[in-house]
Amino acid sequence: MLRRTLISAAGTALLLPSLGRAQDKYPSKVITWICPYAAGGGADNRSRQMAKLMQAILGQTVIVDNKAGGGGNIGTDAIARAKPDGYTIGMGNFAPLAVNHALFKKLSFDPINDLVPILLIERGPLILMVRSESPFRTVKDVAAAAKAAPGKLSYGSGGIGGTHHLSGALFEHVAGIDLIHVPYKSGGAAATDLMGGQVDMMFEQMYAAMPSIKSGRLRPLAITSKTRSPLFPDLPTMGEAGFAGVEVLNWQGLIGPKGLPAETVRVLNAAGNKALQDPGLRETMLAQGNEIGGGTPEAFAALIKSEAPRWGKVVKDARIEPE
Numbered sequence: 001m002l003r004r005t006l007i008s009a010a011g012t013a014l015l016l017p018s019l020g021r022a023q024d025k026y027p028s029k030v031i032t033w034i035c036p037y038a039a040g041g042g043a044d045n046r047s048r049q050m051a052k053l054m055q056a057i058l059g060q061t062v063i064v065d066n067k068a069g070g071g072g073n074i075g076t077d078a079i080a081r082a083k084p085d086g087y088t089i090g091m092g093n094f095a096p097l098a099v100n101h102a103l104f105k106k107l108s109f110d111p112i113n114d115l116v117p118i119l120l121i122e123r124g125p126l127i128l129m130v131r132s133e134s135p136f137r138t139v140k141d142v143a144a145a146a147k148a149a150p151g152k153l154s155y156g157s158g159g160i161g162g163t164h165h166l167s168g169a170l171f172e173h174v175a176g177i178d179l180i181h182v183p184y185k186s187g188g189a190a191a192t193d194l195m196g197g198q199v200d201m202m203f204e205q206m207y208a209a210m211p212s213i214k215s216g217r218l219r220p221l222a223i224t225s226k227t228r229s230p231l232f233p234d235l236p237t238m239g240e241a242g243f244a245g246v247e248v249l250n251w252q253g254l255i256g257p258k259g260l261p262a263e264t265v266r267v268l269n270a271a272g273n274k275a276l277q278d279p280g281l282r283e284t285m286l287a288q289g290n291e292i293g294g295g296t297p298e299a300f301a302a303l304i305k306s307e308a309p310r311w312g313k314v315v316k317d318a319r320i321e322p323e
Helices: 002-024 042-058 070-080 094-103 139-148 163-175 187-196 206-214 262-275 279-287 297-318
Strands: 031-035 062-066 088-093 115-131 154-157 180-183 201-205 218-223 249-257
Touching (some): 031 042, 042 088, 042 249, 042 262, 070 115, 070 249, 088 094, 088 115, 094 163, 115 139, 115 163, 115 187, 115 206, 115 262, 139 218, 154 163, 154 187, 163 180, 163 201, 163 297, 187 201, 201 206, 249 262, 249 297
Parallel strands (some): 031 088, 154 180
Antiparallel strands (some): 115 201, 115 218
16 A cells, blocks of 8 residues: 555656646736727727637637727836736737837837837738818829918828828928828827818828728828739829828737747747738738738837837927827
8 A cells, every 4th residue: 555655646746847847838828918009999909800819829818908098108018017928918009119219208118128029910001081072182282282381281190199190290291391280089080070171181091091982982192001002003102192201001010028938929929920821810901901910020020120210200300299
C-alpha cells in the first residue's frame, strides 16, 4: 500500500510541470478588447467583427469594452496602462496614434513608446462631397470659389483632429485657400447638415458616404486615396483633380501595452491575419471601400511612425487646437 502511494505521489509530481505549462499557455482566459470610441461607430463595428473571429481562432472569449472620449485618448490610455500579459488589447486608431500627440498639449501615453503595434486591420479613404444642388462640380470649382471669397465656404467634420477635419485642413494648405471649419459631435451629424445646406462640403469616410452618394443626395467630387476606387471608377483622386498633396487614409489596427511578450504578439498577429481572411469580413470591408490590412507587427509600427510626423506638421501648420 505504501509503495503504491509513493508511486502515485511521484506520478502526480511528474505531471505538475506540464499542468503548469498548460495553464501558462496563452491565451488561457478571457481577453478584453478595448475600443476607444462609442458603440455603433466604425471602430466599434470592426472591433466586434474581429473579436468574434479571433475568439473562434484562439479558443477563448474576446469581449469588447468601449472606453470612448478625449478623441480616442481615454481608451488608448487604458490599453497603454494595462498589464502586459495579452489579456487587455485594443483598437489603435489614426487620431490617438498619429495626431493627438501634436493636437493635445499633454498626452497621458506615448503612442510610439507605450504601445505595441500588433496588426494593421484596414485603411480607408475619404470622399470630398457637396450636396446634390451645389454649383460645385469639381474640386477646382471649390478652390476657385474659396479664393474669390476667402473665409466664406465651410466644411463639416465629426470633431476637431479627426480625419474629416485634417483632410479639410490639408486641402486648405495645399490649395492655398481659407475655409471655415464646422465641427460636429459625429460625422453623421455633419453629413446631415451638409445635405440640409448648413455647410458647403465635407470629407467623409467612404463607407459612410456611399449610401448618400448612391441615393443622389450628395455629389462626390474626389477621393483621397492615391488611386481610384473600383466602387467609384469614374471618381477622380484628389491628385487627379489637381491637388496631389491631399492624400488621406484613415486606418486602424490591433495594439497592446508596452512589454507584451514577443510570443503573445506572434499569437495575436497570426490570429488577426487569419481573421482577415474570413470571406464575410473581407466582403464587408471591400464593399465599404476599405483596403484590407494584415502583415507583420513591424509593418504596422512603420506605418504609425511615418504618419505621426506628417500629421503633426498638418496640425501645427493649420494651428489646430483641441476643443
